[in-house]
Amino acid sequence: MAISLSNSMRGALYTLQQNQQAVQQSQLRLATGKRVGSALDNPNSYFRAASLSSRASNLQSLLDDMNQASQVLQTTSKGMDSLKSLIQGAQGLVGKASQAGQNNTLTGTLTTPLKADAKVVADVGMATGKLLQLSVAGGTAVTVATLGANTTVQDVIDGINGNTTLNPNGSGTSIRAALVGGNLQITSSSGKTVSFKSDDTDANLQKLLGAKTVEGSAVAVAGTAFVDTTRKSLSSQFDEILKQIDQTIQDASYNGINLLQGGDLKVTFNESGTSSITVKSVNYTANGELGIANSTNSFISNDDVDVASANLKRAIDKISSQAAIFAANQTVIQNRTSFTNSMIQTLNTGADALTMADQNEESANLLALNTQQQLAQTALSLASQANAAITRLF
Template sequence: MSDISLSKAVRSNLLSLQGTADMMARTQDRLATGNKVNSALDNPSNWFTAQGLNNRASDLGALLDSMANGVQTLEAADNGLTAMTKTLESMQSTLRQARQDKSFQTESFVMADIDANDPLLGQISFSGGSVTNTVGVDLIKTGTGFSAAMTGAYAAPTAPVKASIEPGTGVTAIDDAAAQAVIDLEFSFDDGPVLDLGVAVDAGATRTPAELADMMQDLIDASPAYAGKVTISQAAGVFRLETVGNVDGEFTIGGTDGNAFFGDPASATATENPVSVTGSNGTHDFTINGKKITLTPTTGLDLDTAIASINTQLGADAKFEAYDALGGKIGIRAIKDNAGPLTIGGPDADFFGTPAGGVVAGTSGTLKFARTTDEMVAAINANTALKGNIRASNDNGKLRIENQSTQELTVEGKDADGAINGGTGTSTIEGNSVRTGLADQFNELRDQLDKLADDASFNGINLLRGDKLTITFNETGTSSIDIQTKGGDTINASNLGVPTSLLPEQLDSDLSIDALLTDVKAALDQVRSQASTFGSNLSIVENRQTFTNSMVDTLQTGAGNLTLADMNEEAANLLALQTRQQLSQNSLSLASQADQSILQLLR
């Protein structure tokens, strides 16, 4: 206060003017700062309360930055998972394309006529490709067919010679003076009928050998079976039966007087034994189911030559073959299961048994036969070791082999002409080049999985590599979230179960491709599941981010409510205070003028 004495009116107006000036200064300060509480002196309670609210808002604001980085980290991981999902889907597409591709290489083979009983032949074998080891399929089968074999060892045809028989000692005459005598002499030729050459000799009569020969010849000529085919003659009492031509067979002597003319075949006395020559036309002749077979001393020289000659005469399309029936015998057997019955006829059919009705019938038994093309197709496709590895089919009578693999397949069993006969010749069938190329594509896509996982990082954190992301939601640290892959494992091709390196042979069969598709589907499900988990985590972080932003706004609004000035109110107050100040100044001026009226009295 001034030491100057002021009048009451002046003092009152001065005090009023000073108060208005203070209020104007405070209002102007509020307008300048925007706060109605600028320090604890203004309002300690509001000041400290607002400070607490602002401090918490500031702490939460700092957490918002961490949340924003967390959101970006999750988005980076989601970008990686999205790209990995597309890559896995591309891998699925590659495998499906491989499964649908059927451009397998094939080769068709002529089926040769093979000897089903040749121990050196009999199989077609497969190796390489997707076939494990070497798998053989028999070209022959067992079945029921007819066969026959010689009853005795084979003998080659001799040179042409007439059949004959003559006694070991001569006969001069037949004379029976006591009574009438009948000569009991019989003969048969080969399997022909028995002919009785018996002639009567009257008592006291004598027949010379020439007369007896003529009488017997008359009987022969009267026989339908032997007329013109057999002659009987004598020379110096030595009788001789002989065929007219070179005919296979031999004479058999019988009757009680056979010994008188030709000796007893059973006699041990050499001089009494007959001299017999087996007749031969110089060939062996018989028929096999009506097919005439002839063996000469050359073509029937020995067992092997005879067998080869018989098979040549039967022809390449024959349903029967000659073979070594052991014991030096020739056998005839069916080599095709549709051969039907076997009948052997002709002059020498008796080589194979006693003819009935002119033929020898074969017997039914188990034999080996060459498989037809359709039977080979069925046998190959039914082989469990080949199923899914190769496929056989009938290509207009040829055996077509399809290599269901990406690797080369070796087929063994060809002859020199390239036909399948069970020989040692081989053929190579190339693998599926399309599936091989798709295997390379699969591997390239797989490599991208690991690269995508490595590149999906943000601010040094890569969730796909198993890094842990911790985001704190409140200022005390009591609310937070830890974000990490399941088990902390890296999301890469290996952990997803995708094959490390797909080999072309893994695409050989549809079954293996289906298994790979299952693995890729499982990997795709795992990636999608992790993406869903990260998506849920992202939703939580974004919700907390929104919540924290709202809390910061709430805290700041609360603090502002405690400290912020109402600018409209303060502006109005300032205007009112300015008016009051002017009025106070006018009032002070009036009061001063009242004091000046004393000066008028002093003048």
């Protein structure tokens, strides 16, 4: 059955329905913060905003990559700082080796102590008439003793210390011999290679000096180089630092990228990939690209120390130069990071301007609509009461 409404009731009901729709719309805008939530609301604004938001999202992905690239370069920078610190430590060791001077000692290894008055022939066991000779740096052999029946160990020592060819500046000033702990000990203040020779047999010479077992322990017929224990210790520490340099290089990696070990870094700045930068890596090792060789001859000579010092300086200069290149790349990436971040904010602001609702405006609208709704409900109620009154007249 059809229900007939008066014009006044129909008008009040229509107003109430329209008002309710407007209330729901305002409530939705307040809840979502958007005045354009779909293409049905405003196709032009919706799709333009979607395009801007899409580009902002793409740039955000690129921005994340840029930030990660900055972390790679920061890791590399810290790694290079560590390398510099290690090299400076090595320079300190080389400086100490240089300051230590050269005072290289070689000691015999006899288990039965020699005595100064022991006769080299009768007591020690070498042959009569044989020569004991020293040569410096491969030079001409200098005779320090011709063994006779009465030649003592002290005579051999005096023959070395007093020899003016070996010690032109005075007794024992360059090559000095002494009996220390029951063994013949020979010291070179120049750090040059010294050979102790004899025309006697190896076996007989070893009765005077002991068998050569380790570097710097004793002398064989062919002679041996002296080793400065202080410089040898410093050279061992030097070589250990070189190992630490290589390990630091290996550890200077971030997210699988190591700019110090041949891992190039490419950073893309725009969505099309037409703007980018490739950070070229280096391939460092202490003995390789950095050119720091391990200590030579235990730093026995000043020449070895000077070579190490020069190598370290070149390595520091190389690292500093490369650090400047990486820093320039970092500056480019940081600038593009800042620009991209600004672009993302601009795009999001533009998208919001097309779709976002004014919260203050929508709140005021909702308040007004609620008031209108109450008025419409009152009008509908009054119209209904008027119709009822007319009905009672019949």
